[in-house]
Amino acid sequence: MVTERRLGTEDNPDIIDQSKSVNVPAEELSIDAPEQTFEESMIDAMEITIGDEEISFDEPEEEIQADIPFDANLVEYLDDSILGSLSNKLINSVENDKESRKEWEKTYTDGLKYLGMRFDEQRSQPFEGSSGVIHPILSEAVTQFQAQAYKELLPAQGPIKTQVIGQRDMNKEMQAERVCEFMNYYIMNEMPEYDPDLDQLLFYLPLSGSAFKKVYYDAAKNRPVSKFIPAEDLLVPYNATDLLSAERVTHVVSMSNNEVRKMQLSGFYADIELKDSEQIIRDDIDKEIDKIQGVEPDYSDDEQRKLYEIHTVEDIEGFEDVDEMGETTGLKLPYIITIDDSTQQILSIRRNYNPEDPLRNKINYFVQYKFLPGLGFYGLGLSHMIGGLSKASTSILRQLIDAGTLSNLPAGFKARGIRIRDEASPLQPGEFRDVDAPGGALRDSLMPLPYKEPSNVLFSLLGLLVDSGKRFAAIADMNIGDANAAMPVGTTVALLEKGTKVMSAIHKRLHYAQKNEFKILARIFQEFLPPVYPYETGSGSREVKVQDFDQRIDVIPVSDPNIFSMSQRVIMAQELLTMVQSAPELHGPQGIYEAYRRMYAALGVDNIESLLVPPADTTPQPVDAGIENSGLLQGIPQQAFPEQNHEAHVEAHKTLFLTQAVIMNPQLQSVIIAHVMQHLQFMANQMAEQQLPPEVQQQIQQQMQQAQQLDPQAQAELQKQIQSIIESYSSPILAQLSAEFLQSVQPPQQDDPLVQIRQQELGLRDKEIEMKNQQFMAKEEQDAMEKGAELQLQQQKADQQAMIGNEKNEIAKQRLQQQAELKLVDLQARMNK
Numbered sequence: 001m002v003t004e005r006r007l008g009t010e011d012n013p014d015i016i017d018q019s020k021s022v023n024v025p026a027e028e029l030s031i032d033a034p035e036q037t038f039e040e041s042m043i044d045a046m047e048i049t050i051g052d053e054e055i056s057f058d059e060p061e062e063e064i065q066a067d068i069p070f071d072a073n074l075v076e077y078l079d080d081s082i083l084g085s086l087s088n089k090l091i092n093s094v095e096n097d098k099e100s101r102k103e104w105e106k107t108y109t110d111g112l113k114y115l116g117m118r119f120d121e122q123r124s125q126p127f128e129g130s131s132g133v134i135h136p137i138l139s140e141a142v143t144q145f146q147a148q149a150y151k152e153l154l155p156a157q158g159p160i161k162t163q164v165i166g167q168r169d170m171n172k173e174m175q176a177e178r179v180c181e182f183m184n185y186y187i188m189n190e191m192p193e194y195d196p197d198l199d200q201l202l203f204y205l206p207l208s209g210s211a212f213k214k215v216y217y218d219a220a221k222n223r224p225v226s227k228f229i230p231a232e233d234l235l236v237p238y239n240a241t242d243l244l245s246a247e248r249v250t251h252v253v254s255m256s257n258n259e260v261r262k263m264q265l266s267g268f269y270a271d272i273e274l275k276d277s278e279q280i281i282r283d284d285i286d287k288e289i290d291k292i293q294g295v296e297p298d299y300s301d302d303e304q305r306k307l308y309e310i311h312t313v314e315d316i317e318g319f320e321d322v323d324e325m326g327e328t329t330g331l332k333l334p335y336i337i338t339i340d341d342s343t344q345q346i347l348s349i350r351r352n353y354n355p356e357d358p359l360r361n362k363i364n365y366f367v368q369y370k371f372l373p374g375l376g377f378y379g380l381g382l383s384h385m386i387g388g389l390s391k392a393s394t395s396i397l398r399q400l401i402d403a404g405t406l407s408n409l410p411a412g413f414k415a416r417g418i419r420i421r422d423e424a425s426p427l428q429p430g431e432f433r434d435v436d437a438p439g440g441a442l443r444d445s446l447m448p449l450p451y452k453e454p455s456n457v458l459f460s461l462l463g464l465l466v467d468s469g470k471r472f473a474a475i476a477d478m479n480i481g482d483a484n485a486a487m488p489v490g491t492t493v494a495l496l497e498k499g500t501k502v503m504s505a506i507h508k509r510l511h512y513a514q515k516n517e518f519k520i521l522a523r524i525f526q527e528f529l530p531p532v533y534p535y536e537t538g539s540g541s542r543e544v545k546v547q548d549f550d551q552r553i554d555v556i557p558v559s560d561p562n563i564f565s566m567s568q569r570v571i572m573a574q575e576l577l578t579m580v581q582s583a584p585e586l587h588g589p590q591g592i593y594e595a596y597r598r599m600y601a602a603l604g605v606d607n608i609e610s611l612l613v614p615p616a617d618t619t620p621q622p623v624d625a626g627i628e629n630s631g632l633l634q635g636i637p638q639q640a641f642p643e644q645n646h647e648a649h650v651e652a653h654k655t656l657f658l659t660q661a662v663i664m665n666p667q668l669q670s671v672i673i674a675h676v677m678q679h680l681q682f683m684a685n686q687m688a689e690q691q692l693p694p695e696v697q698q699q700i701q702q703q704m705q706q707a708q709q710l711d712p713q714a715q716a717e718l719q720k721q722i723q724s725i726i727e728s729y730s731s732p733i734l735a736q737l738s739a740e741f742l743q744s745v746q747p748p749q750q751d752d753p754l755v756q757i758r759q760q761e762l763g764l765r766d767k768e769i770e771m772k773n774q775q776f777m778a779k780e781e782q783d784a785m786e787k788g789a790e791l792q793l794q795q796q797k798a799d800q801q802a803m804i805g806n807e808k809n810e811i812a813k814q815r816l817q818q819q820a821e822l823k824l825v826d827l828q829a830r831m832n833k
């Protein structure tokens with residue numbers, strides 16, 4: 001016998017499959033040896049023809065693996081012994097996973113019994129016909145939560161909104177809008193299971209504490225699917241803490257034989273013969289759910305099969321992980337392995353990682369929704385937290401009803417000899433029945449049992465238990481609307497937080513899980529859906545879809561994690577509107593418009609734009625230089641923009657600056673200079689970019705290209721570095737431009753008008769002083785002249801007097817001389833005598 005190893009598929013039929021064998025008689029076996037060396041025969045597979053059969057020897061293992069498609073079903077390429085060993089190992093692991101959560105299942109089952117949706121009328125304990133009513137505290141809490149969360153997590157416009165990661169610009173904003181519009185459209189229109197599955201998930205969640213979504217691409221439906229999985233149908237190991245780190249996640253799938261056959265024919269499952277399926281054994285949870293619904297399984301129906309879809313990591317022989325040198329590393333690789341429970345045969349083994357991922361991380365398809373975090377992998381629900389209160393409330397309620405029943409229909413003892421007609425039937429209101437008493441008073445022959453009325457203590461205790469459960473489940477009514485209208489906003493918000501702490505925390509956990517679900521869905525949209533939008537977009541071509549899902553846009557739920565009910569949202573919006581209306585000057589038209597818009601949105605009003613007139617856009621826009629000059633003359637600061645003709649604007653503002661009205665107003669001069677400096681800065685930046693050396697320009701371009709792949713913080717740091725380089729070149733240019741402008745707008749040397757007036761006043765005073773000086777000098781001259789004339793007269797008089805004196809002196813001298821001469825003559829005469 002020669003074994004044929006044909007690994008081929010329809011796409012590659014030349015690969016040999018290990019599972020086939022052909023019995024060939026030895027005498028019919030002929031081998032035409034090719035003219036090759038032994039080494040060449042090891043490289044090129046030898047082909048041997050036996051009749052109509054073509055036989056090839058095994059290729060090296062590395063070449064065989066290289067020829068197997070990455071997404072192929074590896075069951076077709078593995079020996080039965082390997083498959084059997086792997087199946088036994090995984091089935092045992094799944095059974096251990098089931099056993100490890102028995103107590104969780106028991107608590108969940110007990111909680112389902114006290115949901116109150118099934119009324120037990122045939123109770124014989126403590127007496128025949130006793131009450132079987134169940135207190136609705138648990139069902140009320142579940143219903144309230146489901147109604148609130150369903151409306152919040154799936155609004156009419158769609159559950160998804162987007163936000164831009166990193167620096168915002170117009171292109172990213174339009175991209176975010178397109179992604180949000182497309183994902184909401186697809187969820188609300190192309191995925192009909194999303195709405196009912198989420199609705200059902202939110203009902204299961206508070207009961208079990210955990211619920212799951214499986215998000216994947218369904219090749220049969222040719223679209224993404226987000227499927228609800230009850231907690232009882234998803235198994236993890238005992239030591240698992242979350243879905244990402246769990247080494248084994250098992251999805252228990254119930255599938256009809258026809259559906260399994262369809263998957264086999266499509267090539268998704270291996271085309272192997274499966275025995276008739278055994279009757280599926282239902283666990284306690286499934287049985288209790290069937291009782292609540294009032295249905296029973298049809299035990300004659302053997303059309304359903306139970307499959308285990310196991311997302312695990314394994315080191316499969318023949319497909320080991322190898323390093324760059326071709327040596328096995330011993331690393332377990334992620335696989336999705338599907339096993340039929342009844343036959344324990346493996347239907348498919350598929351790789352569950354990205355071939356380009358060097359770390360071989362598994363691809364996650366599951367999302368866990370938790371009601372309360374719990375103490376391990378599975379969350380805790382209301383069944384776990386208030387199940388005891390529900391059980392005690394039900395017991396007390398039944399006691400109260402039974403006590404009332406026994407009090408209204410008492411029983412007791414009667415004397416043996418007394419005979420009552422129709423004693424087996426109870427007395428009807430207004431009926432008198434004949435009694436045969438042997439003698440004595442009738443009351444002496446009858447003794448009723450001492451039944452008590454319903455206990456007030458039990459009634460009070462029931463109210464205490466119910467209030468405790470309601471406070472925990474946060475289903476008590478919020479009495480914020482009955483409060484004083486003048487209550488401060490802070491007090492109102494504090495009351496809201498106090499009454500909704502538990503539910504707000506639960507809603508935040510739902511928000512986190514839904515965000516993870518949307519991220520998986522966005523990845524599937526990017527990988528599997530066509531690269532064009534199915535409709536005309538308003539902000540780009542239809543072909544931009546493949547670029548839109550490029551991880552620059554974060555997909556988040558539209559719901560607010562801090563608000564979980566419409567009443568809470570309305571109260572918050574109303575308080576916001578009151579605050580805005582109390583100080584409209586602080587918020588402006590845009591703030592008032594936004595407050596009213598949020599109020600209408602909280603009330604659920606459609607088409608709000610038809611009710612509200614949006615305020616005029618106050619965002620500064622580039623305008624002409626003349627309009628800027630008009631605003632500057634009014635003292636209104638203007639804004640320069642990079643795309644303007646800065647040189648023309650500077651010239652226009654320079655002309656305005658030199659007008660007499662601006663020259664006379666220093667305040668306007670400062671406003672104009674501040675605006676011109678903006679234009680000069682843009683001019684300097686443009687001139688600096690043109691004057692940058694080629695190597696610097698190339699460096700900046702490379703850095704800008706790298707910035708698109710960095711995180712926002714790194715982008716900001718890189719932008720600062722680029723700006724610093726440009727500033728080092730633009731600063732000297734700005735200094736030169738500023739000096740030239742300031743020099744050009746220097747007006748002719750003119751004094752201030754006040755100074756001129758002062759100078760005129762001083763000139764007049766100088767003239768007056770000069771006139772007075774002239775008058776004084778003239779007077780002084782006149783006085784001097786008069787005084788000179790007088791002095792001259794006096795001099796003349798003096799001269800005349802001197803002359804006269806001289807003459808008198810001369811005359812006197814002459815007289816004296818004559819007298820002397822006479823005396824001399826007389827003396828001489830005397831002497832002569």
